[in-house]
Amino acid sequence: MFSGGKVVLIVDDDPGIVQALRAILERHGCRTCIAMDGKEALERIDERKPDLIILDLWLPEVPGEIVCKIIRKNEKFKNIPIIMVTAKCSDVDRVIGRVIGADRYVNKPVDAMALLKIVQDTLNSRSGIHH
Numbered sequence: 001m002f003s004g005g006k007v008v009l010i011v012d013d014d015p016g017i018v019q020a021l022r023a024i025l026e027r028h029g030c031r032t033c034i035a036m037d038g039k040e041a042l043e044r045i046d047e048r049k050p051d052l053i054i055l056d057l058w059l060p061e062v063p064g065e066i067v068c069k070i071i072r073k074n075e076k077f078k079n080i081p082i083i084m085v086t087a088k089c090s091d092v093d094r095v096i097g098r099v100i101g102a103d104r105y106v107n108k109p110v111d112a113m114a115l116l117k118i119v120q121d122t123l124n125s126r127s128g129i130h131h
Helices: 015-027 038-048 064-073 091-100 112-127
Strands: 007-011 031-035 052-056 082-086 104-107
Touching: 007 015, 007 038, 015 031, 015 112, 031 038, 038 052, 038 064, 052 064, 052 112, 064 082, 064 091, 082 112, 091 104, 104 112
Parallel strands: 007 031, 007 052, 052 082, 082 104
Antiparallel strands: none
């Protein structure tokens, strides 16, 4: 499904969610890296320069909202697409997600195939490829 081995950073403090997302993404040709909290996420972004970030809103150390804002203010990383994944699902939360810089906002529990489609669409829209 994904060509060129796109690197996706998965940021979530729930090991079950991380492993499920990792399995589906890798099965479809992505390479993944993992961060279990916001501080580790910022380190991984600098080390791996991912093509896309799947970011939980509620994280230990540095909340996802702050991680998103930091990424968007950094010239090197501001164009990396961010898919915000969270249990908070109100319309207000979606607006906040967009305002802080998330490209997409996905509710938990995450449907793996739906998320895979969102990842593909987000990567394609950022690279100028449209299907």
